[in-house]
Amino acid sequence: MKRPAAAMSEPMKLYYFPLMAKGLGPALVAEFSGLPWVGPKDLGFTRDDWPKLKESGKCHFGQLPLLENGSVRVSQCLAIVNYMARLSGMEGATPEEFAMSQSLLAEGEDLYAAMQKFQPTVSVKLGDLGRDGMTRKGDREAFTKFWEEWVPDQMRKLDALVNGDQFTSTTTVGELYLWSMLHQMKLCQPSLFSGTDQLASFYTRLENDPKVQRVVTGKSSFGELNQYFVNPE
Ligand SMILES: N[C@@H](CCC(=O)N[C@@H](CS)C(=O)NCC(=O)O)C(=O)O
Incomplete structure (x- = not known):
């Protein structure tokens, strides 16, 4: 499949909070995709940057995760992982x-x-x-x-x-x-x-x-992924 020119020239950018929640899935798919990508750690994106990003209108539904691939912006977790799967051939062999x-x-x-x-x-x-x-x-x-x-x-x-x-x-x-x-x-x-x-x-x-381990131990470009769901006190 022909990939968008931007996908080859600069890495995709994945924005999210330092949480598993809806961050772990996209981080895993990005890591397995073999595509160049940068996550919050390497983007230097922190929670403090969220209000400004939200205000920018780049997130179509005012929420994270957000994936940017050149001029392409993808909102909604499922769309993000499906988009990366399509670019990298992880949609299923048949x-x-x-x-x-x-x-x-x-x-x-x-x-x-x-x-x-x-x-x-x-x-x-x-x-x-x-x-x-x-x-x-x-x-x-x-x-x-x-x-x-x-x-x-x-x-x-x-x-x-x-x-x-x-x-x-x-x-x-x-x-x-x-x-x-x-x-x-x-x-x-x-x-x-x-x-x-x-x-x-x-x-x-x-x-x-090893790719899963890289992500869950916080060593991928995503950085740390803290537990979101916890047990009752
Ligand atoms: N349906 C959306 C839900 C995304 C969502 O709930 N994002 C939350 C974090 S898990 C968020 O951005 N919260 C911050 C806010 O709403 O200001 C998806 O799957 O991407």
Whole structure:
């Protein structure tokens, strides 16, 4: 595929806060893409720079992450990872693998949305009003039901889809994005994969990949990625 001229002349720029949340997925995809990219660490982008960037109107929906590739600006996490996947050939080797990868992307979003509803974050406790001022985090009862019922059911469904330790024959954007959410869940619940051995193998295979390690240990151009979801006090 013909790449935009800008993609070859200067590195893509990825802006986000020093958090896993919706930063880990794009950071992993950028690292696996083989494309030249710079993240917040090498851009020198900090939280203090956010108000100015927000005011600039560069972020179409007033939020991060933002990816800039020359004159191309991409907002929305899924669009960002899909864009990088298209430029680097990580969309899936066949139409069937493309479909699987896209399903995993959407599943990653569902897992993130559910965590937002039921899992406390560094800034919002159980039962508290979220930063949007409209949505209230679930209470302790909802939190317990979430981990005892909803999560195991999702893990079983994912486990049934894994083939050995892969969902797709080559590493796809969907696999990486799903991994970014599973990782954040596992940090809160270390026994996440009990009874789902194939899913555990998938998780471990990627966890041991040097590119994943580079990102999660803060050594990539993204820099540090702090935990966003935390357990109740
Ligand atoms: N649907 C958007 C959500 C992005 C989002 O929620 N961004 C938050 C951080 S995780 C943000 O930019 N917050 C700062 C603000 O809204 O001022 C996506 O997937 O990119």
